[in-house]
Amino acid sequence: MTDAAARLTRREFIEAISAVGVGALGIGWAQAQDGGAGGPDDDRKIRIGVVGGGFGAAFQWHLDPNCVVPAVSDLRRDRCDHLMSTYGCDRPYDSLEELILDDSLDAVAVFTGAPDHVRHCVQVMDTGKHCICAVPAAISLEECEELIAAKERNGVRYMMAETSHYRAPAMLMRQMIQDGLFGEVLYSETEYYHPAKKGSAERQSLWYFNGEPTWRHCYPPMHYITHCTDFVVGVTGERFTAVSCMGRGATVEEDPETADNQYDNPFDSGISIMRTDRGNISRCNRSRIYYAHGERAQWFGESIAAFMPSYAGQPFVIKREGEPDITTLPSYLNLVPEPMRVSSGHGDSHTFITREFILALLQDREPALNVYDAVADTAPGIVAHQSALKGGELLPIPSFDPA
Ligand SMILES: NC(=O)c1ccc[n+]([C@@H]2O[C@H](COP(=O)([O-])OP(=O)(O)OC[C@H]3O[C@@H](n4cnc5c(N)ncnc54)[C@H](O)[C@@H]3O)[C@@H](O)[C@H]2O)c1
CATH class of the missing domain: 3.30.360.10 (Dihydrodipicolinate Reductase; domain 2)
Incomplete structure (x- = not known):
């Protein structure tokens, strides 16, 4: 047997995986737990605008103690209303194109359809805002290049919300x-x-x-x-x-x-x-x-x-x-x-995606x-x-x- 796991007894193995914790989530989570940036004493708030009131209404921005949603947008009025009530927000914009002009926002969550992702994310990042976007990142190899170029030229953070x-x-x-x-x-x-x-x-x-x-x-x-x-x-x-x-x-x-x-x-x-x-x-x-x-x-x-x-x-x-x-x-x-410990869809992954993006911004690191x-x-x-x-x-x- 060459694998370490195969050499552990069942009890030792269960103890080893029970000890699994923040490591599975990354070093930033360990730092936050130890009281660093994003820890319990950090009362900063990231201001995120959310675009796309279908899947985009299924995240926990409003439950994250370090986040607020001042603005939302959807081309559809019913979905814009849904975003406002979900995230406790009273500033609707008619489109992403209008929302990204709101200089009070630090970041934008893009949950529009896949063929629009790169165009929308580039627009967001070109206003100097951080960006989290639904999957897939792009629909062509050229778009992959465009996305990376926009992130690099603007020096902002980008995360893909892969569940x-x-x-x-x-x-x-x-x-x-x-x-x-x-x-x-x-x-x-x-x-x-x-x-x-x-x-x-x-x-x-x-x-x-x-x-x-x-x-x-x-x-x-x-x-x-x-x-x-x-x-x-x-x-x-x-x-x-x-x-x-x-x-x-x-x-x-x-x-x-x-x-x-x-x-x-x-x-x-x-x-x-x-x-x-x-x-x-x-x-x-x-x-x-x-x-x-x-x-x-x-x-x-x-x-x-x-x-x-x-x-x-x-x-x-x-x-x-x-x-x-x-x-x-x-x-x-x-x-x-604690407020984010909710059942959140796709194997409870949404709440971790939400927290990772906010933590990365608080800690000024790549997500x-x-x-x-x-x-x-x-x-x-x-x-x-x-x-x-x-x-x-x-x-x-x-x-x-x-x-
Ligand atoms: N497990 C997962 O990761 C998962 C699950 C579902 C959906 N998704 C992804 O999430 C994204 C959204 O999915 P969906 O099912 O809600 O799609 P959808 O097409 O139903 O919704 C997209 C919304 O974006 C809005 N929109 C488009 N352009 C806009 C603009 N310029 N300004 C404002 N609003 C605009 C539309 O009006 C629409 O309501 C998709 O990219 C999809 O691939 C991922």
């Missing part, structure tokens, strides 16, 4: 890898299934608004895989270097709604094999058709493997060679300030899921889609990391 990063199994895996309790992840399998099949109410609500197609209509499936890729990029710290992807899709005769779509996208599913910069392999599945649901991963070492719960009934488990299974996850919610991590999560899907369009050709994934 997989703060699911408890991902936090535990990140800590175990850092502490040498897992060893090298030689192979991983990740998947994101969210069915919206022909004729379903789910497709109707995601694909159309007032009878018009939304940005989600026929959106290329591999352009939305950060929920998967972050289970590697955000857990082992690896970068993806190459991908081969097979796409599948219904014909226009089988699914006439897909005709002449805005992305010219023929696929509803993609299955990809990716290589990492440490020579390991990951398989990433994404589908809006399969009869399956959820965002999950399983990670394999030489004598240890970890499995997230699945739609099919697989429970959370860590299997170790010659040792009993580990089936309990640590609880992390006690690490956020988790910074612009380079965000692009490392996003670009593999953009290249995977190109590969699928070329029948599965193995394509290199460019690095956007600073030299």
Whole structure:
């Protein structure tokens, strides 16, 4: 047995993972707990404007003791009202373009549709404000470059709000890898299934608004895989270097709604094999058709493997060679300030995303899921889609990391 975890008894292993705490969240969280910036005596308030009253209304800005929401915006009045009541805010703006002119704001949360992310984030950062944005970071490799350039020229902070990063199994895996309790992840399998099949109410609500197609209509499936890729990029710290992807899709005769779509996208599913910069392999599945649901991963070492719960009934488990299974996850919610200890969707990840962005600004440091991590999560899907369009050709994934 080569992995440290496989050498620990069950009791020692449970003690080791029970001691897992702020380490799973980063050094800034430990500093805040020790009374540094962002600690209980820090009464500063970050002033954040929130744009996008769908998913953007599902975060805990109003519960963070170091944050206030003075302004919100959505093009839709009903969603703007929803943002105001959620975040206790009385200053609505008609659009992001107007909100970003409000000089009282330190930061803006961008929760508009994916094709608008880079344009909106660049606009935010060009006013000198920090920016947190929903996934994916970008929809083309050129946009990845534009995003990084805007962050760098303005010297502001950028974070991508990837929920997989703060699911408890991902936090535990990140800590175990850092502490040498897992060893090298030689192979991983990740998947994101969210069915919206022909004729379903789910497709109707995601694909159309007032009878018009939304940005989600026929959106290329591999352009939305950060929920998967972050289970590697955000857990082992690896970068993806190459991908081969097979796409599948219904014909226009089988699914006439897909005709002449805005992305010219023929696929509803993609299955990809990716290589990492440490020579390991990951398989990433994404589908809006399969009869399956959820965002999950399983990670394999030489004598240890970890499995997230699945739609099919697989429970959370860590299997170790010659040792009993580990089936309990640590609880992390006690690490956020007391008012933020709420059930928050996507495996309770929202409250950690909220706190990490605010803590990073208070501590004047890069957040988790910074612009380079965000692009490392996003670009593999953009290249995977190109590969699928070329029948599965193995394509290199460019690095956007600073030299
Ligand atoms: N688990 C996750 O991480 C997760 C889950 C759901 C959604 N998302 C992401 O969150 C984002 C929002 O998702 P959604 O489902 O709410 O999408 P949506 O399309 O329903 O909502 C986007 C909102 O942005 C508003 N908007 C667009 N341009 C604007 C502008 N210039 N000024 C003001 N408002 C503007 C629209 O009116 C709309 O209400 C998407 O990018 C999506 O990919 C992520």
